[in-house]
Structures are given as structure tokens and as C-alpha cells.
Amino acid sequence: MAFPFFNRSKPNDPVQDSKEGTAFQKQVTVTQADVQRLAENAGRIVAMFENVKQDPAERLMLAAGMAGFACHQAVKANHEPFVELGTKDGMKFYYGDAVNFYLLENPFCVWNFLVGCYQHMTGKQDVKEEISQKVHALVKQGVENIANKDFMFQNRFHPTDVYLTVQDCWGGIYQNMTGVYCKSADEWSVLFAIVLQNILLHMEGDPEQLLDAAMEYVLYVSKMDANSLRRDEALQQQGEEQLYHFYENGKKVQLTEDEEQYIRSSVDMLRDFFKENQISFSLTNDTAQRSKRFSFGMRIHEETCRVVIRLELAPRFCTILFFVPFRADLQKMPQLCTELCTLNFSRRLGAFMVDTLDGEISDRASLLCSGGLKKEEFIPAFLSNMKALGDQMETLKRFAAQQ
Numbered sequence: 001m002a003f004p005f006f007n008r009s010k011p012n013d014p015v016q017d018s019k020e021g022t023a024f025q026k027q028v029t030v031t032q033a034d035v036q037r038l039a040e041n042a043g044r045i046v047a048m049f050e051n052v053k054q055d056p057a058e059r060l061m062l063a064a065g066m067a068g069f070a071c072h073q074a075v076k077a078n079h080e081p082f083v084e085l086g087t088k089d090g091m092k093f094y095y096g097d098a099v100n101f102y103l104l105e106n107p108f109c110v111w112n113f114l115v116g117c118y119q120h121m122t123g124k125q126d127v128k129e130e131i132s133q134k135v136h137a138l139v140k141q142g143v144e145n146i147a148n149k150d151f152m153f154q155n156r157f158h159p160t161d162v163y164l165t166v167q168d169c170w171g172g173i174y175q176n177m178t179g180v181y182c183k184s185a186d187e188w189s190v191l192f193a194i195v196l197q198n199i200l201l202h203m204e205g206d207p208e209q210l211l212d213a214a215m216e217y218v219l220y221v222s223k224m225d226a227n228s229l230r231r232d233e234a235l236q237q238q239g240e241e242q243l244y245h246f247y248e249n250g251k252k253v254q255l256t257e258d259e260e261q262y263i264r265s266s267v268d269m270l271r272d273f274f275k276e277n278q279i280s281f282s283l284t285n286d287t288a289q290r291s292k293r294f295s296f297g298m299r300i301h302e303e304t305c306r307v308v309i310r311l312e313l314a315p316r317f318c319t320i321l322f323f324v325p326f327r328a329d330l331q332k333m334p335q336l337c338t339e340l341c342t343l344n345f346s347r348r349l350g351a352f353m354v355d356t357l358d359g360e361i362s363d364r365a366s367l368l369c370s371g372g373l374k375k376e377e378f379i380p381a382f383l384s385n386m387k388a389l390g391d392q393m394e395t396l397k398r399f400a401a402q403q
Contacts, residue, residue, distance in 0.1 A: 026080070026101050029186045030108045035194070041181040042194040045173070049199060054289070055248060056203050061157055063192070063199040064214040065166035067110050068221030070188035071102035073170070077185035092227040102189040103222050104135065110218055111135065113193035114211065117200055121207040134212065138219050145220070154213050156247065159220065160229045161282050164295055166221060168306070175327060175401075176358050243267050243292075246285055253290075259313060263292075266311050266318070266373035270294060273378070290314055298322075300386060301393040311373065318367045320350075320382055322389045327359035329401040336361075336399040343392055350385045352392070361396055363389045 053059035075082060075098045083096035097105075104111045115131055118124070145151045153162055170178070182188055196218070200210055244264055246253040255263065274281055274294075281296040290313035298307050300322070308321040328336050333356055340352045350365030365385050367377055 026098075026106075028106050028108070029184065030106075030190055034183070034187060035108060035190060038181060038187060038191045039194050041177075042191055042198065045177060045191075045195045046198045046202075048173070049195070050202070055286075057154070057156065058286075059199055060203065060210070060213060061153065061162060061217055062165060062169060063196045064217035065162055065221045066169060067189060067192040067196045068103070068218040068223075069166045069170055070192045071099055071110065071218075071222040072225065074102050074185040074188050075099055077188075091229070092225075093223040094225065094228075095223060099222055102186075103218070108190050108193075110189055110193040110196075113190075113197055114214060114218075117197040118207060118211050121201065121210075131211070131215075134215060135219070138215055153216060153220070158282070159224070161284050162217065163221060163224050163229060164282050165284055168295075172358060172360065243271075243283065246290060255313075262316060262372055263311070263313065266369065267292065269373045269375055269378065270309060270311070273375070273382075298386070301390040303393060305389070316368070316370045318369050318373050318378065320365050320367075320378075320385055322363040322385060324361045324363075324389070324393070324396055326361075326397070326400040328354055328361055328399045330356075330359055332399045333359075339395065339399070343395070347388065348384075349381055350388060352388075352396075359401060361399075 049059055049063055053062055072094065074080075075094075078098075080098035080101075081096060082094040082098065085093050085095060087093075101109070103109055106112075111131075115127060118127055118131065152158055178188060178191065182191055196214060200214060203210055244260070244267060246255070273279075274296075279296050279298075281294045284293040284295065285291075286293065292311045294309045294311070296307055297304050299305075303325050305325055306323040308319075308323070310317075310319040310321065312319070333354070336354060337356075340354060344351045350363060352361065352363050354361050363385050365381050367373070367381055369377070
């Protein structure tokens, strides 16, 4: 069970991040009993995050991002109003009192959970004004920072990478965790506020710096959706350090000369592939596993699929993954597994796979590339798996869960 700590009083000075406002009013539906119920299940998500993200900085990014994402998704699910703000280059961000309700302005908002966590970590009690000033400053800087092409969360993670990581996680655990633990969308932000608290409590470091980082992720991700992402070539060209190096706790990981040559040659091969095919990608570094994950979308047989190319350092493999944009009906799992075995029997490279817990269907192939990733090996493998998925898309749809 995860333990919730929160500031029990409503903020005296709710943060207004919109001059126009939305004349939004909402009754609080969450109770203390609901919080305790959610806390009983939040520990499972905490354990999963700690297992998946070995790097504490990446773990905090995911947990805080999920809390902010939950606020945004609750507004959407409840058909509540946003105030939409656009930038000159076409990006959009979403503000307003409805977002603030889950984020800042009710007894069980994310803000109050963070206040309670900070009180517990520091032993201080009168911290509302201190944290309120931080929130005001972050809100004021929000769109200016996140719309800036050079902005990076904590000088490390690009907003597009953060958003896509969080979005993937949300979709991956909704069916068997979030949707099961929560009785309504109003509880989503509470569940992930508790998860965030427990991640923070397990981290080492200065509580004020950890709080600042958590609030930055929560506030900014709560304002984002797919229209907030920067997908042009500038994203691909920036962050050369991210492309070739790994970082741990803000410091570059020292690779051997041979390892560095392997990463550089393999990354350059992939960049040429993306450029030749006019593909905009996002990059995520998994420091603990020494792997780089390139993600992008591709239209296959009338369906937009998420594609991931994972370049691993030890052992040296390149894994190509195509994820179908729907999940399998868990009731049809025995029939689906039989079908996938039949489809895989005649394949020379790659295999269809299904996660029996959440129904995620993927097509994946791994290439051993000890001497570096070679174009003449990568391209045929990529095209072969793409064709295999396209050929079987209609078959897989027969097993899709109802939306």
C-alpha cells in the first residue's frame, strides 16, 4: 500500500493561469475513503515504475508527467472546457480553470498532495506560501518555456520525449490498472498524485530541488496534447549530445572508444534512414539499460502504428518493434495466441507477440549488430516486418477489444 500525505485545507490563493477564465465550477466528488482506496492500489504502480525506470531522474519524470497527464485527460473525459493558447509556429497548449481544478484548486488536487509530501520530507508545516510562489512562477513561464525549441525539462528531457513517454505509459496501464483502480475520471489525478508522492519519498536528494522538478513536469504536461509537440526537422537536429551519449544524474556516462564508435555509427545509420524517408522521430535514452529508443508513427494498412527502434549497447542488438493501434480482447486470448503461432511458423525473421496482461500486440525482430548497425541488414528487416504486419492487420483486427 502506498501512503498518501496531503495538505488538508484548500489553497487560500488558487493559482489562476488564464486571464480570461472559463467560469468553471465543479463539485468535489472524491472523499477521504476514496483516497485510502486508491492508495491501496497505487503501490502496484509505484513498484512497476521503479522496476521499469532504473534511473531515478527518468522515474520522477514518468511519475510527475503521469500526474499532469491525468489532470488533462480528466478534463477531456468529463467534457470540461479548456482555454487554448497557440504559438506562432502552430503549437497549442491548454489552460483554464478546469485543468486547475484537478491540478491546484480542490482539497485532493495534485498541488495539495505535493504540499503534504514536502511537509513530510522536510518536517516543515507552514510551506503553502513557499510552494505557491513556485507554482505562480512556473505557470507564468509555462508557454514561453515549453514552446521554446531549446527548452528541456531539467536541462535533460525534451518536452516531446516526455509527452510521448507518458502517453505510451498511460495507454499501456489503463486497461488493467488505472481503469480498474479508479471509479471515475475525477480520481485519475488523485491516483497518480499518490504514486508521485511515493516516488519522491524513495528518492535521494534535496527536497526542494525534487519538488521543483516534480512541479515542472506536472504543470507543463497538464497543458499538453498531441498538438503541443514539435515534430519538425529542428527537433531531429537539436540535442546532438542526446543522440550519441548517455547521462546519469546529469553527468555523461564514460563509454569505451569501441562502445562510442558503435553508438555513433549505428545512430548515424538510423538518422540517414529517417532523413531519406522523411520520418520525424523522438528519442528516449534508457541509461540503466544503455539503450536508445527512436519512436515515430507510420501508416500501415489504413492504421497509424507506433514504431520503435531500440538500439542496445550491451548486448549489441537492434530491435525493431511495430505496435498495432488497438489492444486485444483478453477474452479472445487463447484463440489469438493460437493464431499468432500459426502466423509466426513460416516467418524467417521477426514474430508477432501479445502481452497477455494488457492485450498489447506487436511485431518485433532483433538484429545482432556487434560490429555496428548495417544498412544492408536493417532495411530488409524493417521492410519485412512492416509488410508482415500490413498483410495480417485485418486478421489481427478480429481479436481487437471493443473501444
